Amino acid sequence: MRIAAILLVKSPTFLRYRSDWSMPLDIETRFLGLADFEPAAREVLPHAVYEFIAGGAGDEITKRDNEAAFDRIKLRQRLLRDVTRLDTAITLFGQRLPHPIILAPIAYRRLAHPEGEVAAARGAGVAGAVFIVGTTATAAIEDCLAESQSPVWFLLYWQSDRSFNGELVSRMAALGAKAISVTVDLPTPGDRRRQIPGRLQNAR
Numbered sequence: 001m002r003i004a005a006i007l008l009v010k011s012p013t014f015l016r017y018r019s020d021w022s023m024p025l026d027i028e029t030r031f032l033g034l035a036d037f038e039p040a041a042r043e044v045l046p047h048a049v050y051e052f053i054a055g056g057a058g059d060e061i062t063k064r065d066n067e068a069a070f071d072r073i074k075l076r077q078r079l080l081r082d083v084t085r086l087d088t089a090i091t092l093f094g095q096r097l098p099h100p101i102i103l104a105p106i107a108y109r110r111l112a113h114p115e116g117e118v119a120a121a122r123g124a125g126v127a128g129a130v131f132i133v134g135t136t137a138t139a140a141i142e143d144c145l146a147e148s149q150s151p152v153w154f155l156l157y158w159q160s161d162r163s164f165n166g167e168l169v170s171r172m173a174a175l176g177a178k179a180i181s182v183t184v185d186l187p188t189p190g191d192r193r194r195q196i197p198g199r200l201q202n203a204r
């Protein structure tokens with residue numbers, strides 16, 4: 001889990017929006033890699049919001065493992081190939097996409113920025129990435145669809161009431177969601193220790 005991944009697409013708007021922040025605007029030079037985003041977010045976000053985004057569950061062992069797993073992924077370099085015609089496009093669920101980049105569902109984006117999901121949908125559209133908006137969104141899917149030139153998918157948090165799930169999915173499909181992503185790993189809320197109020201106060 002990387003906070004940087006979330007901020008990457010929306011950060012140009014994100015940083016310019018708050019003119020009172022004493023953040024430099026030379027985005028091209030300050031933000032060269034994912035690791036540059038997390039300290040910047042720590043500076044500008046309200047502390048509780050930062051901990052919500054950056055924190056994991058329990059002792060954060062899985063969070064650390066996930067980060068290490070990403071670091072182990074290598075790109076295989078193929079030499080002496082014809083690179084005159086490169087094509088990253090794929091077809092996924094019948095949709096032609098310029099590349100397989102999808103913005104994962106992130107809850108409550110407006111905690112971090114007043115434009116929240118709408119700005120992220122706009123950024124995804126510009127980058128040709130699919131945007132997933134969902135049950136935990138803080139903006140309406142209609143507004144995200146209006147902003148994005150790329151497909152928007154709907155995230156369903158599976159509920160025990162199956163008819164409710166069915167109604168929600170039908171409604172989102174009718175509005176224009178091109179696929180459904182289903183979250184199944186949250187039968188109970190996570191043990192998010194960084195968000196315990198006493199710990200938050202002590203952390204800074």
Ligand SMILES: Cc1cc2nc3c(=O)[nH]c(=O)nc-3n(C[C@H](O)[C@H](O)[C@H](O)COP(=O)(O)O)c2cc1C
Binds near residue numbers: 002053105136183
């Ligand atoms: C702040 C935050 C909020 C998230 N909210 C959701 C959510 O509402 N629904 C969901 O299915 N996943 C949610 N996720 C999980 C992400 O969609 C993603 O699966 C996870 O962060 C792993 O991908 P990553 O390593 O690229 O961050 C959230 C992750 C973060 C960091």
